[in-house]
Amino acid sequence: RYNFDGGELKPYLSLEAMTAAVFDVAGQLFGLRFVERPDIAGYHPDVKVYEVRETVEGEDRLRAIFLHDNYSRQNKQSGAWMSELRAACPAQGTVPIILNNNNFAKGREGAPTLLSFDDARTLFHEFGHGCHGMLSATNFLRLAGTNVLRDFVELPSQLMEHWLAQPEVLKKHARHYKTQEAVPDELLARLKAAENFNQGFGTVEYTISALLDQSLHTVPGERAAELDIGAFEEAELARLGMPQGMAMRHRPAHFQHLFSTSAYAAAYYVYQWAEVLDADGFEAFLEAGSCFDGDTAHRARKYIYSSGNSLEPGEAYRLFRGRDPTVEPMLKKKGL
């Protein structure tokens, strides 16, 4: 419909270029420098090891060790994730050791690994979690880094995704691997149009599932045993005004996300909530006039990326943003 073929973009998004892009973003926002240390062996030959350095009061300091394990291979868990091999403890001078895993298909011998835009977004996303671990400035391990509430933990990662889509970043780093030509504006415009396709449907389908999750978890215990799940679903959808012809993304009887463990009980909303926070949070940079605005980046580091769970999350967000989050930037981002 938008005449967009992801394959057209891939030659501009080599893994090497996108890694350089995300390191550059961390440099411009937080003053971090990534120095590859090929002499430090990872747990697999594919794993790259970096020293993460920064200048503090005129002095060059080691901030963290960062491991990047980007390729899929046999026996590797699928998906993408961040792990903290060692947490930061500034009081003891312990630097964090942070690992990002992705599952990109490795380019053939001698050829670059080319990413789709979604892959590049995943790279930025996990790197955002990585920054949450690397920049942690809390002394208590239980409060450090990503040990935050579930409805705050995706803010550092989803916020980081925004920089990938910035022209300042794409025009500089998304270069054709053969010609070094910058990605054409016309291709970026088609990508942007295609990204908003079907957002209305997706948002309703998701939101209704999140609302039904809330209603299910407020059924009193004594009534739960008697609950007819099909009738409950039907009544709730009618009460919520679900549009005709649409179904929940996950019908209650197989809504594993909610019931396989208690981790997401009454918490399916967190993904959408994180989008409210990340869109509103990124807007702070745009309002300040630049996606790399120094004061905003300083507050993002202090209150979002390094405070762990040492501040109440609502308070942390207000200290960063100067107010509570609003929903409008998320609607704008989705084209709604």
Ligand SMILES: [Zn+2]
């Ligand atoms: Zn995440």
